[in-house]
Amino acid sequence: MKNPGYADVIPAIRALTEGETDEVALEATIACELYHRFERFDWVGFYRVVSPGLMKIGPYQGGHGCLVIPFERGVCGACATKRETVIVPDVDAFPGHIACASSTRSEIVLPVFDGAGELIAVLDIDSDTPDNFDETDKAELEAMLAEVFRRV
Numbered sequence: 044m045k046n047p048g049y050a051d052v053i054p055a056i057r058a059l060t061e062g063e064t065d066e067v068a069l070e071a072t073i074a075c076e077l078y079h080r081f082e083r084f085d086w087v088g089f090y091r092v093v094s095p096g097l098m099k100i101g102p103y104q105g106g107h108g109c110l111v112i113p114f115e116r117g118v119c120g121a122c123a124t125k126r127e128t129v130i131v132p133d134v135d136a137f138p139g140h141i142a143c144a145s146s147t148r149s150e151i152v153l154p155v156f157d158g159a160g161e162l163i164a165v166l167d168i169d170s171d172t173p174d175n176f177d178e179t180d181k182a183e184l185e186a187m188l189a190e191v192f193r194r195v
């Protein structure tokens with residue numbers, strides 16, 4: 044099983060966030076748990092939708108991330124525009140990839156929707172390992188985000 048961590052991390056996040064409805068508190072907790080649970084996740088963080096077409100950095104773990112991302116730019120902007128998860132096996136092959144760290148080789152970015160179905164953020168996970176993310180990561184992370192943020 045490639046991702047033994049998911050069998051533990053989802054229940055852990057469920058317990059850590061039980062009853063919480065504050066977006067930033069939930070994001071900070073999830074970023075911390077995912078970053079420390081998965082060695083293959085080298086940056087974990089949220090970019091929050093702060094106005095139409097614009098995101099700003101939220102809670103994250105890892106090296107400094109860029110502060111502002113318009114929907115027109117980067118993997119995060121592509122995810123926010125499409126409102127769908129984007130998996131990038133090779134960041135050097137993604138036109139307009141925003142490199143916050145030169146060591147990043149692959150990336151997954153997932154949309155975060157509130158209980159009303161509004162896009163409120165994206166979850167960005169970078170890896171220094173090429174082609175690090177797959178459909179299991181997508182399914183597990185999407186389900187966790189839906190469960191947690193439907194309370195917001």
Ligand code: SME
Nearest residue numbers: 108117118119140141143
């Ligand atoms: N790589 C992202 C930017 C965020 S830094 O990786 C933390 C992108 O292309 O949108």
